[in-house]
Amino acid sequence: MNKTANRPVQLALTTEILRQAPLFRVLNEREAQAACAPFRLRQFDKGEMIFQHGDPGVCLYLIGGGRVRIFLPSPDGREVTLRIYERGDIFGELAVLDEGARTASAQAMDNAFVYVLYREEFMALLSGNFKLVQHVIRMLAERLRYTTTYTEQLAFMSMPARIAAALLQLSTGVNVAEQSNVITITQQDLANFVGTTREWVNRVLKDFAARHWIKLARGSIHILDLQALQRAIAV
């Protein structure tokens, strides 16, 4: 693969992207313009690590393009993907807020370009804007909620249910309003996402496919019956 092909030439962060991030949506155009300045562009190749579990956290990231996978590595090589972020999403802000180490690892799933913002700059933005502070609190609360739900899934749901939940979650990510709902993910990545083996994911997916809930292709999954998947979560 030609690693430099298809690279965006875009450099500076625009308010258009900034205000896609829920965190910064509250800013008006003028505030957004000011907030853009301290961000710096960084590019990552597909598969490249952005940061690792245990690293000191000194900056947060805003995705300009590509997808980024947040995951927990385990000593024995297994891993669980906690979340997949896309253009406009912000991640890595936790370590910035409490000055701790990274709790998870981040890896580029595609050739990605992200904008980084260092702690001091972010704090400066915060101290000057109470609206932003309120939003940070709300965002943290929302994320905490998400994590608890995720924990719930890990603790109680069977693998088919977890896989169905993952499919629905992934399908609502990129695509906004589409009939032929396609998820671009390998079965191995899906296995990591729900914390199981590729083989087991394959068996479950084949079962779903036999029920005509989904259609399998190499590297992607077509969702045919959303309701059925939703019902499957309850199992």
Next chain:
Amino acid sequence: MNKTANRPVQLALTTEILRQAPLFRVLNEREAQAACAPFRLRQFDKGEMIFQHGDPGVCLYLIGGGRVRIFLPSPDGREVTLRIYERGDIFGELAVLDEGARTASAQAMDNAFVYVLYREEFMALLSGNFKLVQHVIRMLAERLRYTTTYTEQLAFMSMPARIAAALLQLSTGVNVAEQSNVITITQQDLANFVGTTREWVNRVLKDFAARHWIKLARGSIHILDLQALQRAIAV
């Protein structure tokens, strides 16, 4: 059991307790005194529910005495204890900050008395004190960190490892500096804590006891070899 016996007669919240809470530690005596006013005392019997998963969250809680267990219930009656809070700890603040429903349930583990603070009062405190805002952010970040670690444990660790981790965590809770480290908990409660069955906990504990890592008694567990338990987590 006499439900009204051993009840503290204490009524009003004192700054001494308030400032034990990490969240309010930043307040000086005068600020703390003002912050105490809106708190109201409520008492719960051992085993009583304080709030339930799904309830609308309208207030946060500060523990004046007793222990409170935060747990996730599952449809089929199983449950996982997420955390145990004690005197000086605050819980239930999440739903207050983002006005959502409770993500978990809270139950009094002993006869407990807690101070409740309603959303409007809390927001009033927040808006008037930026130090407090910073602390809320930091506390949320810390809690997110904890939850992620916990998820990690659920996802990867074997039952013996999870049980060892739980023992260590519980032992560092109440007791500060003790040689004969005793945890007061039933095997059933421990099973709920790590999300498994009592039988399985019993087998694992017996195994630990056979290795002289712990000593079992009715309703309590004596930790004999802390290092061994720490090593066991890695398995």
Next chain:
DNA sequence: CGATTCATGTGGCGCAGTTCACAGACTCTG
């Protein structure tokens, strides 16, 4: 002081999920 209740101890069955092993199919490279 029996009786009832609560906590611990143990065996066995069953199955969801893991591990290993290997095979076919697609895709990108030289």
Next chain:
DNA sequence: CAGAGTCTGTGAACTGCGCCACATGAATCG
């Protein structure tokens, strides 16, 4: 087009853990 790498598909053995069943001892209560 050959060969290497990647993704998918599938069988079979193995196991961690849930679930049922029941026994025993400690605490509590009338």
